[in-house]
Amino acid sequence: MADRYRSFTGTAPGRFLTRRLGLPQPAALERRALSGGLLHLTAGPSGLDLAPVLARTGLGPDDAGRPAAVVLDATGVRDVDTLAEVHAALHPVVRSVATSGRVVVLGAPLDPTDHHQAAVQQALEGFTRSLGKEIGRGRTVNLVRVTDADVLAAESTLRFLLSPASAYVSGQVIEVGAADVPVTAPDDQDLPLAGRTALVTGAARGIGAAVAETLAGRGARVVVLDVPGAEEEARGLAECLGGSALALDITAAGAGERIAAALPGGLDVLVHNAGITRDRRLVNMPADRWSSVLDVNLASVLRTTDALLAAGAVNRGGRIVATASIAGLAGNAGQTNYSASKAGIVGLVRSLAPRARAEHGVTVNAVAPGFIETKMTAAVPLLIREAGRRMNSLAQGGLPVDVAETTAWLAHPASGAVNGQVVRVCGQSLLGA
Numbered sequence: 001m002a003d004r005y006r007s008f009t010g011t012a013p014g015r016f017l018t019r020r021l022g023l024p025q026p027a028a029l030e031r032r033a034l035s036g037g038l039l040h041l042t043a044g045p046s047g048l049d050l051a052p053v054l055a056r057t058g059l060g061p062d063d064a065g066r067p068a069a070v071v072l073d074a075t076g077v078r079d080v081d082t083l084a085e086v087h088a089a090l091h092p093v094v095r096s097v098a099t100s101g102r103v104v105v106l107g108a109p110l111d112p113t114d115h116h117q118a119a120v121q122q123a124l125e126g127f128t129r130s131l132g133k134e135i136g137r138g139r140t141v142n143l144v145r146v147t148d149a150d151v152l153a154a155e156s157t158l159r160f161l162l163s164p165a166s167a168y169v170s171g172q173v174i175e176v177g178a179a180d181v182p183v184t185a186p187d188d189q190d191l192p193l194a195g196r197t198a199l200v201t202g203a204a205r206g207i208g209a210a211v212a213e214t215l216a217g218r219g220a221r222v223v224v225l226d227v228p229g230a231e232e233e234a235r236g237l238a239e240c241l242g243g244s245a246l247a248l249d250i251t252a253a254g255a256g257e258r259i260a261a262a263l264p265g266g267l268d269v270l271v272h273n274a275g276i277t278r279d280r281r282l283v284n285m286p287a288d289r290w291s292s293v294l295d296v297n298l299a300s301v302l303r304t305t306d307a308l309l310a311a312g313a314v315n316r317g318g319r320i321v322a323t324a325s326i327a328g329l330a331g332n333a334g335q336t337n338y339s340a341s342k343a344g345i346v347g348l349v350r351s352l353a354p355r356a357r358a359e360h361g362v363t364v365n366a367v368a369p370g371f372i373e374t375k376m377t378a379a380v381p382l383l384i385r386e387a388g389r390r391m392n393s394l395a396q397g398g399l400p401v402d403v404a405e406t407t408a409w410l411a412h413p414a415s416g417a418v419n420g421q422v423v424r425v426c427g428q429s430l431l432g433a
Contacts (some may be wrong), residue, residue: 003389005371006396015375024395027138029167030100035066037061038162039093043085044076048146053155055161067093069102069162074124075146077107078117088129094131100138103131104161106154107145109175121145125173125305130429132171133393136196140170150178153291153417160409168402169430170393176417192412199223199259199267201250202274204230204375205322208398209237211271214408216241220269225250250274250300256307266315269411270308272301272322275341277376279334292339297341301346309360316361319411322349323403324368324422330431337423342368346422353420360368363419365410372424373397392427 004027018025040050050073059069068333072090077083088171090103097103105128106287110118134143142161146154154176160166161174167301188194198215204226216222222243226234231247238245246262248255259267272399275297278289301322310312327335328342345366353364371388372379377397380388389397403425410423 003396005213005389024390025136026390026395027099027136029138029394029396031164031167031399034059034068034098034100034102034162034164036066036098036101037063039067039070041070041072041089041093042076043072043074043089044078044082046076048073048151050106050151052304053151054160056155059162066096066098067101068098069104070097071104071106071158071162073106075106075108076080077120077124078114080116080120083120083123086124086311090131090340094135097135097139100164100167101140101142102166103128103135103139105141105143105159106144109145109147128173129171129428133430135393138167138394140166142166142170143173145173145175147178150176150417153178156412156414157418160405164406165409168394168398168425168427169423170408172423174418174421174423177419178417188219189413192232192414193269193408194219196268196413197221197223197263197265198269198271198411199225199246199263200271200273201225203271204233204237206376207369207372207400207403208271208273210240210404211273211407212237212243214401214404215269215271215411216243218408218411223263226274250304251295255300256304256313257311259304260308260311260313263313266313266318267308268315268318270305270314270320271411272305272320272345273283274300275323275393277335279338281334282336282376285337287398289423294341294344295338298344298348301345305348305352309356309362312360314360314362317413317416318360318362319415320356320364320408321364321407322364322366324349324366326368326426326429326431327423328369329368329422329424330429333347334354349422350420354424357419363416365418365420366422367403367406367410368422368424368426369398369403370424370429370431372403372425391431392429396427398425398427 030274039062107207128143198220203212203224224234224238225246234245324345325342327339349366356362
């Protein structure tokens with residue numbers, strides 16, 4: 001459904017009226033190409049050699065004084081005095097960042113032996129989240145924690161955050177650790193998933209279909225999995241993508257074993273997207289509405305992941321990306337079942353990620369969508385829908401492609417250093433952490 005309010009604010013009368021009334025003025029988000037160069041700043045001493053990484057982002061140096069992106073290296077900030085250099089570096093340039101521009105702050109892991117360093121590095125989180133809420137005009141602000149030794153491992157993350165693909169990702173803190181294998185660029189940057197097999201559950205429509213299309217566009221052979229009732233849609237999408245369809249109830253006994261049997265060459269990317277809602281307040285919620293949501297959204301993810309890992313069906317170097325939700329992080333009235341299931345996904349990721357990489361060479365991460373414009377949200381009552389759209393720093397809903405692009409970054413062969421992360425795709429929702 002079209003966002004008529006955003007369209008109205010793009011007109012001269014709309015700009016005048018909303019400005020006078022103090023209403024949100026959402027900017028059209030740039031999802032194709034950022035316009036402008038890259039400004040690289042430093043706060044505190046730094047040992048990072050970012051030049052090779054930033055040179056591969058596709059953004060040249062900023063020569064016009066209106067950068068499309070700003071990268072502030074604050075990894076050397078270790079005390080309150082050097083923290084002041086963050087303000088000194090960004091204060092003069094924030095106003096000049098282009099519409100739909102990007103600000104990425106690089107921080108260091110918190111040092112458990114130095115409480116001064118830990119304090120000011122934690123302060124960067126409050127700083128970036130606050131800047132994201134005030135910067136406006138479709139611009140995003142994110143914090144990436146990286147070490148001197150692993151700066152090359154952060155390349156895929158920086159390329160994503162400094163690109164149009166991250167249009168609806170803001171106010172996030174992403175930790176980049178050591179890669180499981182040496183980071184090497186794919187032979188074809190435009191087709192990084194060439195030669196890889198990806199399976200997406202719940203992929204016949206909506207966000208799942210967008211994920212399947214995006215992964216296929218990156219070169220993956222995509223298996224479109226959905227329930228038997230959606231088999232026709234799944235097969236139609238699979239044919240368009242040059243992939244295959246698998247009609248399967250993900251909650252059925254032995255679903256994981258059936259997937260493994262259908263893919264003798266194994267999987268390189270597993271995307272758990274299938275999910276349902278059965279909303280009702282707890283006092284009015286019968287047991288079947290609770291159990292059906294928990295079975296689809298959480299129990300099936302646990303069972304199939306366990307089965308596929310045990311069978312060695314997720315190849316080494318593989319990626320598992322599960323779908324959480326901001327409802328699982330912040331809670332939502334009338335959704336105790338859904339919120340519980342999505343919070344469970346967060347727990348799964350945090351617990352399984354280190355073991356899966358150590359034992360299987362596989363990373364485990366999650367995306368947590370906020371208000372995304374789909375047929376489901378189009379059916380939400382008008383006032384609730386408008387509140388969902390406006391209650392984020394970008395003052396608008398996201399698109400399925402925003403979730404898909406974030407998934408594609410986590411699935412990238414060079415994203416092996418990104419593990420155990422839950423990345424919200426919510427325009428920096430005002431709900432939750």
